Amino acid sequence: MPATYEKIATTTLGSATASVTFSSIPSTYTDLVLVAYAANTGSDAANTGYMQYNSDSGNNYSDTIVYTEGATPTSFRTTNSNAIGLWTIMGSTDSNRYSSIVVNFQNYSNSTTYKTTLNRIGTATASGGWTNMSAGVWRNTNAITSILVGGGTNWRSGSTFTLYGILKAA
């Protein structure tokens, strides 16, 4: 019997790297989960990564974010963007700290609907940090076969990225 929750691919960076790409993603699962324990080399404030699918760098993405880095929560959205943002990730101020990133891709391989993700990123720091949840959409009906996870600046060495496939019960 096929496993319900399988690793598709994983990468742990041995040096600073601009992006990580999961390619040749099989269409045999129902959903995908991207898990990262990651930080980048940028400054901490308003520090973002991003995702693009199937090598599409056109303005075909949008997202809506609710997040906080202070006393007042904020929500905003982007439209006609060239990527889905990963808001807000750990920067370079502390080599021991990495963000927790979990992205859910439901029904990623169908060929009739645009693709939506639920993105959750947590980054607590000695001075507070950020917590964020967002929804992203890619206006394309193709099955997702590759995912590029960009660091904005470089991802730091030691960052880990894993893509899992979830298979519905037969």
Added chain:
Amino acid sequence: MATAITLISSVSLSSAASSITFSSIPATYTDLKILLSLRASTTSGNSNCFIYLNGVLGTSYAQRRLFGDGASVVSDSQTSYPWVDMINAIPNATYTANTFANAEIYIPNYTSSNYKSLSVDFVGERNNTTAYAYLTAGLFSNSSAITTIVIDGSDNFVTNSTAYLYGISNA
């Protein structure tokens, strides 16, 4: 292909308990995931729920919380904190019977020698005017592998409260 997710341990309370502990967590996985269904037994006030790791209570934790109560949304943070808060108001005996809070906690890279990040989603709908949904980023400033997790509360958890600890492997 082997499954990437494995149930390490589960608890279903057969009597009220003040806390739930997962101990001797093996270092053989990459990440940990905890699913909770909790209700408190107290008959007054709000019941808090929090998590601490490896028996460490002190100043090793920090958190950033984003939460709503049905009327407004609030953000706050704590540093040099004794634990990571999960929710300040899980359903208890004051509120509608049989309502339980739900939570998911994700701890990536829990055996790393770096500090540990926690993502906590916690909802405490209790069929009352005020209920809460929390999204929390937690930090445990400790480089040791996580071997023990304690889910604690200000009041006892009731019978039928459950906790499941899963290991997720990218090997």
